[in-house]
Amino acid sequence: MSAAARLNVLCGHLNLQSASSSSTLQQEPCSAPALPPPPACGSLVLIGGMVMDLQAHPAGPSDVHRGGSVPGSVVQSAGGVARNVAEALALLLTSAAGAAGGSGSSTASPPAALPLLVSAVGDDLAGSALLRHWQELGLSTACIARLHGGATPTVAAVFDLAGELAACVADASLLEEQLTPQLLRSPPVAAALAAAPIVMLDGNLSPEALQEACRQAAAAGVPVWFEPVSAPKSVRAAALLHRISFVSPNRQELAAMAAAVRQRQQQHTDRQPCTCRQQPCLCGLQSSISGEQCCTCSQQCSCTAGSCRGSQCAGSCCRTPAYEGQPASSGAGAEPGAQLEDLLRSMLPDIAAVLGAGVQHVVLTLGPDGAALCRLEGDGKAVAVCHMPALPAAVLSCSGAGDCLVAGCLFALARGLPVKAALAHGIAASKAAVESPLNVPALDAAVVMRDAAALLTKQATRLHLPLPSP
Numbered sequence: 001m002s003a004a005a006r007l008n009v010l011c012g013h014l015n016l017q018s019a020s021s022s023s024t025l026q027q028e029p030c031s032a033p034a035l036p037p038p039p040a041c042g043s044l045v046l047i048g049g050m051v052m053d054l055q056a057h058p059a060g061p062s063d064v065h066r067g068g069s070v071p072g073s074v075v076q077s078a079g080g081v082a083r084n085v086a087e088a089l090a091l092l093l094t095s096a097a098g099a100a101g102g103s104g105s106s107t108a109s110p111p112a113a114l115p116l117l118v119s120a121v122g123d124d125l126a127g128s129a130l131l132r133h134w135q136e137l138g139l140s141t142a143c144i145a146r147l148h149g150g151a152t153p154t155v156a157a158v159f160d161l162a163g164e165l166a167a168c169v170a171d172a173s174l175l176e177e178q179l180t181p182q183l184l185r186s187p188p189v190a191a192a193l194a195a196a197p198i199v200m201l202d203g204n205l206s207p208e209a210l211q212e213a214c215r216q217a218a219a220a221g222v223p224v225w226f227e228p229v230s231a232p233k234s235v236r237a238a239a240l241l242h243r244i245s246f247v248s249p250n251r252q253e254l255a256a257m258a259a260a261v262r263q264r265q266q267q268h269t270d271r272q273p274c275t276c277r278q279q280p281c282l283c284g285l286q287s288s289i290s291g292e293q294c295c296t297c298s299q300q301c302s303c304t305a306g307s308c309r310g311s312q313c314a315g316s317c318c319r320t321p322a323y324e325g326q327p328a329s330s331g332a333g334a335e336p337g338a339q340l341e342d343l344l345r346s347m348l349p350d351i352a353a354v355l356g357a358g359v360q361h362v363v364l365t366l367g368p369d370g371a372a373l374c375r376l377e378g379d380g381k382a383v384a385v386c387h388m389p390a391l392p393a394a395v396l397s398c399s400g401a402g403d404c405l406v407a408g409c410l411f412a413l414a415r416g417l418p419v420k421a422a423l424a425h426g427i428a429a430s431k432a433a434v435e436s437p438l439n440v441p442a443l444d445a446a447v448v449m450r451d452a453a454a455l456l457t458k459q460a461t462r463l464h465l466p467l468p469s470p
Helices: 002-020 081-103 125-136 173-178 186-197 207-220 231-243 251-271 338-356 399-416 419-434 445-455
Strands: 044-045 053-057 073-081 113-122 144-147 153-159 163-172 199-202 224-227 359-367 371-376 384-386 461-466
Touching: 002 044, 044 081, 044 186, 053 199, 073 125, 081 113, 081 199, 081 371, 081 399, 081 445, 113 125, 113 173, 113 186, 113 419, 113 445, 125 207, 144 173, 163 173, 163 419, 173 384, 186 207, 186 359, 186 399, 199 338, 207 224, 207 231, 207 251, 224 231, 251 338, 251 359, 338 359, 338 384, 359 399, 359 419, 399 419, 419 445
Parallel strands: 044 113, 044 199, 053 153, 113 144, 199 224
Antiparallel strands: 053 073, 153 163, 359 371, 371 384, 384 461
8 A cells, every 4th residue: 555545544534633623622512603723734734924022111210301312121932823823733733632642532633734824024033033933833834935035024112111112113014025826826835725624714915915815715615704903904815804714813904805895886876877687797796606796786686597605695785884873782691791782782783794795603812801702693684693702811911812713723624613612712812822922832732622622611691783774
């Protein structure tokens, strides 16, 4: 038997073990649809920023001031959203594999391949340091381009004595200019994308690079997770939401994405009248299932033969862009506090706009209030919200908390767990992040899984937020 044939047989056995895993987390009820268990032999692919962070803090008693220098400390550390998520994910996967190997259990899930980062750095000192650190972690640099004469993406932040940001300069132009669609079409990257269980993209990518990555993922049937990075960068994916399974915005990023979606809808509506009953509109929005173009009217959709598929339609034809002033009714879960209910109700128009553009799940990060998993109900007439609170923590720094939340979610999804369980893992990982001064703390899968299990035993807050009839 050839080596390739033996590898295929081994992968088949690993998949059988994964399907019969006795993990109690897999048996937790979930209010959101679960992804199918991913293949055991693919690496999660993360595409985006690898950045050198510089942070300067004055020692006191003199504070920072224009035109002069003061004594203090300057710390450099590896950063960048995709890089942070990849490192956190690698720590979780490695520690989980070590725990499974030490247990001697024959029913343990197969270890997932370490994540693959696709990024770009310059050939300067910062680029050398970042690549050396990556290699020390045992992670592949095969898909990290090193560009001659390029300046490695760097963020320099200066804080005042109160710990508030006094000034910041971010140079990430290399990512936008050099992490191009052509680079993403290179054989190593294209092969990794096609074999990945999930692909994560961060908002540091140019719109063209985002489009190319989403195109390849859609062709291979690979789910895409988009991490917006910031409100200004979050809008870069506005035209691609029909090809994205997960987005993980905070409140400001959600508002910016929703505004961009509405603007696109208005532009399409103003530019062309609806001709649903005669031919498909040329708006550029596409069905996530058939690939046919979709109209922008609010009456009848031409995604299929004149009939609308409701929540499965990736265009905006089935839903109006605004839902202000609609009452929220609580579901079968625990009754939410009035403040949380009001907060989620106030964000319903933005949540609905992003979901209506084709995203399957909005993982809304709420800082100290935890996070909420939002999706359209089966009939497309309501938004189902599953909220989980943040775990009690001794907060040292909020830097990297959002990145670790995404890493925890991806870790669980890579193990074939339901989306609700994935959110619990994300919140557990973010707890470890805020209790550490580092961008990426020393994550331990056993601790994260224990905290996630504790979250899942509690009754989550569930809301059923109806949308108005068109």
